Amino acid sequence: xxxxxxxxxxxxxxxxxxxxxxxxxxxxxxxxxxxxxxxxxxxxxxxxxxxxxxxxxxxxxxxxxxxxxxxxxxxxxxxxxxxxxxxxxxxxxxxxxxxxxxxxxxxxxxxxxxxxxxxxxxxxxxxxxxxxxxxxxxxxxxxxxxxxxxxxxxxxxxxxxxxxxxxxxxxxxxxxxxxxxxxxxxxxxxxxxxxxxxxxxxxxxxxxxxxxxxxxxxxxxxxxxxxxxxxxxxxxxxxxxxxxxxxxxxx
Amino acid sequence: xxxxxxxxxxxxxxxxxxxxxxxxxxxxxxxxxxxxxxxxxxxxxxxxxxxxxxxxxxxxxxxxxxxxxxxxxxxxxxxxxxxxxxxxxxxxxxxxxxxxxxxxxxxxxxxxxxxxxxxxxxxxxxxxxxxxxxxxxxxxxxxxxxxxxxxxxxxxxxxxxxxxxxxxxxxxxxxxxxxxxxxxxxxxxxxxxxxxxxxxxxxxxxxxxxxxxxxxxxxxxxxxxxxxxxxxxxxxxxxxxxxxxxxxxxxxxxxxxxxxxxxxxxxxxxxxxxxxxxxxxxxxxxxxxxxxxxxxxxxxxxxxxxxxxxxxxxxxxxxxxxxxxxxxxxxxxxxxxxxxxxxxxxxxxxxxxxxxxxxxxxxxxxxxxxxxxxxxxxxxxxxxxxxxxxxxxxxxxxxxxx
Ligand SMILES: Nc1ncnc2c1ncn2[C@@H]1O[C@H](COP(=O)(O)OP(=O)(O)O)[C@@H](O)[C@H]1O
Ligand SMILES: [Mg+2]
Numbered sequence: 001x002x003x004x005x006x007x008x009x010x011x012x013x014x015x016x017x018x019x020x021x022x023x024x025x026x027x028x029x030x031x032x033x034x035x036x037x038x039x040x041x042x043x044x045x046x047x048x049x050x051x052x053x054x055x056x057x058x059x060x061x062x063x064x065x066x067x068x069x070x071x072x073x074x075x076x077x078x079x080x081x082x083x084x085x086x087x088x089x090x091x092x093x094x095x096x097x098x099x100x101x102x103x104x105x106x107x108x109x110x111x112x113x114x115x116x117x118x119x120x121x122x123x124x125x126x127x128x129x130x131x132x133x134x135x136x137x138x139x140x141x142x143x144x145x146x147x148x149x150x151x152x153x154x155x156x157x158x159x160x161x162x163x164x165x166x167x168x169x170x171x172x173x174x175x176x177x178x179x180x181x182x183x184x185x186x187x188x189x190x191x192x193x194x195x196x197x198x199x200x201x202x203x204x205x206x207x208x209x210x211x212x213x214x215x216x217x218x219x220x221x222x223x224x225x226x227x228x229x230x231x232x233x234x235x236x237x238x239x240x241x242x243x244x245x246x247x248x249x250x251x
Numbered sequence: 252x253x254x255x256x257x258x259x260x261x262x263x264x265x266x267x268x269x270x271x272x273x274x275x276x277x278x279x280x281x282x283x284x285x286x287x288x289x290x291x292x293x294x295x296x297x298x299x300x301x302x303x304x305x306x307x308x309x310x311x312x313x314x315x316x317x318x319x320x321x322x323x324x325x326x327x328x329x330x331x332x333x334x335x336x337x338x339x340x341x342x343x344x345x346x347x348x349x350x351x352x353x354x355x356x357x358x359x360x361x362x363x364x365x366x367x368x369x370x371x372x373x374x375x376x377x378x379x380x381x382x383x384x385x386x387x388x389x390x391x392x393x394x395x396x397x398x399x400x401x402x403x404x405x406x407x408x409x410x411x412x413x414x415x416x417x418x419x420x421x422x423x424x425x426x427x428x429x430x431x432x433x434x435x436x437x438x439x440x441x442x443x444x445x446x447x448x449x450x451x452x453x454x455x456x457x458x459x460x461x462x463x464x465x466x467x468x469x470x471x472x473x474x475x476x477x478x479x480x481x482x483x484x485x486x487x488x489x490x491x492x493x494x495x496x497x498x499x500x501x502x503x504x505x506x507x508x509x510x511x512x513x514x515x516x517x518x519x520x521x522x523x524x525x526x527x528x529x530x531x532x533x534x535x536x537x538x539x540x541x542x543x544x545x546x547x548x549x550x551x552x553x554x555x556x557x558x559x560x561x562x563x564x565x566x567x568x569x570x571x572x573x574x575x576x577x578x579x580x581x582x583x584x585x586x587x588x589x590x591x592x593x594x595x596x597x598x599x600x601x602x603x604x605x606x607x608x609x610x611x612x613x614x615x616x617x618x619x620x621x622x623x624x625x626x627x628x629x630x631x632x633x634x635x636x637x638x639x640x641x642x643x644x645x646x647x648x649x650x651x652x653x
Contacts, residue, residue: 050488076490088488092481093474101478104471105490113499115472118254122471161489 003028003201004049004169009058011044011225018044019055020225026169026218031195031202033212036222042205043085045222046171050082051075063168073110079168083175085205087154089161091147095138098146099129099160106165132164136190152183156190163194172204176211188214213237259465266461266548270454273297274446281441285574288566291559294434294447295518299558301453302514305460307538307550309507312464313500314536315545316473318480322377322532323364323384327357327505329391329527331512333398333405336522339424340411346424346431346452346517350510357509358502360387365501369494372483384532391524404523424517426452431518449518456514460507461551467503468547476500477545508535537603541610543617552618557603564599567591 002025011019018041026032034042047053049060051072060067067075076082081102090098103125108114120126133139136156141149146157155175162170175191176184188211195202195215206212212219212233219236221228229239236242255263269276278292291297306328314320334356335349342348368379391399399405407413424431431449467473475496478486483493516522525531534557542553572591576584594602614620 072487073490073492082488088485090478090481102489110492111495115467115470118469119471
């Protein structure tokens, strides 16, 4: 039994079968990659895991509990954090505040009327956030307004926001899309370091094979909404069906 | 001090000083001089500054922080006023029980209205709050007449129970014997300063209200509210439930409004349904935006500006204009008078409207942003900028407090 068990999930958008009989099992402590061409349904699958979409049929179990029908904030409180394909951050707040908020969410739950406490006095949470910012090399930008960050920094900030919660499962939707090579390598290092240091299970959607083969222990190939194969990186590399369906076309 | 950083403590002390010195600061011109019309240091107006300041501070907690634009906050103002007058009728003229009741009833009202309205966001939320407020307004005039005394307005009659009324207790609003309308006047060589008990009562409450809002701004709760304004999606996927946060902000700001409404009745023992009309809701929006939504001082400044214009510019009449411009040649004087008619007296709304437009276009951050820019200008010239401007400059993006 994996920490995440997806069984026979189907999702249609009108006439389009975005997901067809998807089965997926993510083992605890692993890095699991989902690859596939554009429009394969990768983001749709993630949306079904975090409560943004509800599958038409099938089940999604996380750590023994069904996530279906739960609200996004409830699913996050179960221990799933998500990084979006286009960064979702608190653009008007400072970098530090962006990281503080998930820390409070982790400690205080979905709601707490902490109106008479002072953010600046929460030293423990402050240190937690600072350590995370140091990990992603953004500590010197802590007082910048997030909207003024570069694209790559916004992505890294969003990753920091998700990772600082110490989720049981971290979902990353194309974390290196639009990044320069050097930035991509930094991100790989960062993810590997976080994975080792904090022991977070990761499910990563990626276009860039370099990233996938550097990080993943298992790979699922998705094409037209259906998993083609699931195997180790070595076997995927040599798999004829995959070469034909995906690798040959992309590279 | 008081759980505030050093900077915030200084800021609070400045606010306290300014509030306490208002009767002097707003009376810069000698009595009987041509400019005396512009003096604003009389009790009735100063009370309004403080009361509408409270109203706007509370409104800003909802609108300034979360971005939810309520068009119905006047309903809570009205509820507060009715509560206080009812306590006069049932108990006695002590304002305290009424104010406590005002906060409680407006809180309950806000909980009910907020619970339903917050199911929607954006314009639909605004329309829902507007609908509820107009409904309250109409009910106050019709079905609820036994509670509100309809068009006449709620007031105290001689046959009211007033069960706590003592033998020698004052027959006007008071706080344990301190009569609200009593004043001490100080005549200083032409200058006349009025220190009114009602004003100081409102001022102390306003300072408490301001302090509470300062604490909320600096709290994790306040940070969540600002997060809601900038990206609710991210907030949800970060494990936070936006609904109770917005509801709490709505109820808190409703209680502020109820307190303000209660104070209106504490100064003048009368409550009418017109206080609930949508124009009153619109006014507090103008105050907040004019001063600077989301800043600490902005709403107070905005409230002060609007109340000043309403009371001072509307008073200017032909006789005064003649007094100021009479020395000019007749033709020019007539021209000035003609133009002035558009901006003063009954037309003061035009002045206010123009000012509002200018602020929204050129200073989207409101008057506080204006102060901020002036502050920056001074600093760039190498001069030491201190006081309110520097503080105001800091508010829109509070850095880490030391
Ligand atoms: N909300 C939606 N409504 C309609 N169609 C959608 C929606 N979301 C995704 N799709 C469609 O579903 C397919 C899969 O999309 P997506 O999951 O974003 O692909 P991927 O992330 O693998 O590139 C695409 O054809 C896309 O156009
Ligand atoms: Mg996608």
